[in-house]
Amino acid sequence: MEEKVIVMGEAGRKAVDDASAVLKRLYYTERECMRTLGGYLVSVSDWELKKKLPYHIWQDSLRADALRSRVLELRYPRRDVDQDHDEALTQYLQQLIRSLNDAELIVGVYFVTKQALAEAYDTYLTESDPLDDAPTYEFMRRFSSEIHAQLDEIRAIYDALPEVISNEDHTRTQALSELLQEIGGLFGTEASKGPVSISEALVREPYTAPLVPARDPRFRKAIYHMPPVEWNTFLEHQIWGGINHVNEIWAAEVPGTVLWKWDDMPWEFYLETARWCFDESRHCMMGEQRMKAWGFRTGIDFPVVGDHYESVSHMGELALLCLLHDFETNGPGLKSTFKAKFEKMGDTASSQDFDYDWADESIHLQYGYKWCLHRLGGDNDKLEDLKDEVRETWNAWIEQAHQRWDYEPFLSELRQKIVKFEAMACE
Amino acid sequence: MSEYRITLESGESFMAKQGELLLDAALRQGVTINHSCRNGTCRTCLFEIKEGSVTQEGEEICMISQQERENGRRLLCMSTANSDAVLGKLQRRKRASEGSAVE
Ligand code: FES
Ligand SMILES: [Fe+2]
Numbered sequence: 001m002e003e004k005v006i007v008m009g010e011a012g013r014k015a016v017d018d019a020s021a022v023l024k025r026l027y028y029t030e031r032e033c034m035r036t037l038g039g040y041l042v043s044v045s046d047w048e049l050k051k052k053l054p055y056h057i058w059q060d061s062l063r064a065d066a067l068r069s070r071v072l073e074l075r076y077p078r079r080d081v082d083q084d085h086d087e088a089l090t091q092y093l094q095q096l097i098r099s100l101n102d103a104e105l106i107v108g109v110y111f112v113t114k115q116a117l118a119e120a121y122d123t124y125l126t127e128s129d130p131l132d133d134a135p136t137y138e139f140m141r142r143f144s145s146e147i148h149a150q151l152d153e154i155r156a157i158y159d160a161l162p163e164v165i166s167n168e169d170h171t172r173t174q175a176l177s178e179l180l181q182e183i184g185g186l187f188g189t190e191a192s193k194g195p196v197s198i199s200e201a202l203v204r205e206p207y208t209a210p211l212v213p214a215r216d217p218r219f220r221k222a223i224y225h226m227p228p229v230e231w232n233t234f235l236e237h238q239i240w241g242g243i244n245h246v247n248e249i250w251a252a253e254v255p256g257t258v259l260w261k262w263d264d265m266p267w268e269f270y271l272e273t274a275r276w277c278f279d280e281s282r283h284c285m286m287g288e289q290r291m292k293a294w295g296f297r298t299g300i301d302f303p304v305v306g307d308h309y310e311s312v313s314h315m316g317e318l319a320l321l322c323l324l325h326d327f328e329t330n331g332p333g334l335k336s337t338f339k340a341k342f343e344k345m346g347d348t349a350s351s352q353d354f355d356y357d358w359a360d361e362s363i364h365l366q367y368g369y370k371w372c373l374h375r376l377g378g379d380n381d382k383l384e385d386l387k388d389e390v391r392e393t394w395n396a397w398i399e400q401a402h403q404r405w406d407y408e409p410f411l412s413e414l415r416q417k418i419v420k421f422e423a424m425a426c427e
Numbered sequence: 428m429s430e431y432r433i434t435l436e437s438g439e440s441f442m443a444k445q446g447e448l449l450l451d452a453a454l455r456q457g458v459t460i461n462h463s464c465r466n467g468t469c470r471t472c473l474f475e476i477k478e479g480s481v482t483q484e485g486e487e488i489c490m491i492s493q494q495e496r497e498n499g500r501r502l503l504c505m506s507t508a509n510s511d512a513v514l515g516k517l518q519r520r521k522r523a524s525e526g527s528a529v530e
């Protein structure tokens with residue numbers, strides 16, 4: 001006679017294998033959103049969006065990391081966590097960067113995909129066991145609210161975009177939502193495996209990153225960012241230093257570009273590069289905060305351009321990363337000197353910025369060395385040669401740029417303001 | 428406890444106690460050495476040991492290759508002295524296109 005089974009308590013909710021499969025999809029989605037934002041960063045026109053995305057890229061990388069680690073705890077083979085992704089999901093995610101402008105990028109990454117991610121986390125939490133799967137609960141219960149905060153921040157920027165104000169178009173939102181639905185949502189279904197057809201509304205050329213970084217069209221035209229003159233007075237040092245800091249946005253664009261271009265790197269690369277990208281946007285905002293306090297308007301009263309980026313971008317993304325790494329090699333000497341100088345002069349707002357910037361530089365130097373070397377097969381000599389080459393390329397570029405442009409009318413205007421500040425100090 | 432004299436190419440020198448990290452010793456005595464992370468990962472304090480014996484501590488976590496160590500390079504923030512020593516700045520290697528291998 002068959003034994004009669006009595007079960008007390010609630011029925012099982014989700015097997016380990018099912019959990020790891022879903023978490024892997026969510027990890028992959030977070031990771032690809034992050035890479036998409038990184039790759040598009042250099043194309044972003046809107047200044048507010050340009051400064052905001054690196055923060056989200058970093059947050060996305062941390063969520064992806066927590067998910068990836070958890071997948072590996074759930075008896076998932078280490079080798080497979082970064083490969084063998086669902087083809088249909090891959091196809092969907094590949095559409096996101098094929099955007100014609102900032103608004104399209106936001107629609108795809110935020111309004112469709114991140115919105116779906118927030119819902120997926122809520123669903124996962126209700127459908128799994130809070131005790132058996134407690135380690136997932138611990139981090140995932142923060143995810144939905146974090147994504148909603150991102151969505152709120154981006155919505156405010158989106159609503160002010162010129163392309164949205166003049167002609168908001170919902171075709172892409174709808175087409176992407178339908179495609180996501182067709183592939184079984186972010187959780188997927190067995191039936192969704194395999195390629196799907198892309199609707200007419202989504203057909204776009206593959207994305208190519210521009211060689212010259214986009215800057216806000218409201219900014220005044222410029223060729224390079226630093227005034228081509230000596231830093232004589234302390235006041236000049238404060239202001240020129242501020243301009244330099246704001247323009248570090250190029251140093252966020254470089255990690256963004258490699259995040260996208262290099263799709264075959266170890267996970268730690270993406271994690272570290274996302275942080276690097278965020279840090280450089282912080283350095284930019286440090287400068288902007290100080291320049292605003294002086295009353296300067298970004299891109300109007302002083303130039304914001306991607307001159308460093310532009311000088312070597314034709315040599316490829318490794319050259320870009322290498323140029324950034326080369327500049328950073330001088331960072332500790334420079335930033336520590338600035339910190340001491342500003343401290344001595346009583347400008348603690350600036351000295352504190354340089355102090356933290358200097359600390360960030362320590363980790364960037366490690367990232368730069370490690371990942372440039374990784375791309376060069378571990379050959380130190382090749383790295384030294386490439387650093388020399390990109391530095392020489394930049395030097396030649398800026399020398400030529402100085403011949404083409406005398407920094408006017410910015411220079412005269414900045415000097416007039418400096419005279420005013422000096423007069424104020426004497427009053 | 429032994430103390431060693433560490434001399435920089437600039438002529439400046441400082442004393443390092445047995446087991447004391449060289450960067451710490453320099454900073455303690457007001458000698459400026461370019462540095463950043465203080466944990467062997469940023470490579471800002473990479474020097475060449477011209478004379479004497481200096482141990483690279485924490486090799487497994489430091490961003491310095493075996494080849495560099497064999498060539499007498501050390502990260503001062505994670506190195507200790509076993510004798511008096513003379514430290515020099517890194518010599519830039521000549522590029523392949525510039526001819527001979529080492530400057
Ligand atoms: S200070 Fe960073 S490696 Fe020594
Ligand atoms: Fe920076």
Ligand SMILES: [Fe+2]
Pocket residue numbers: 251280328360361364
């Ligand atoms: Fe940096």
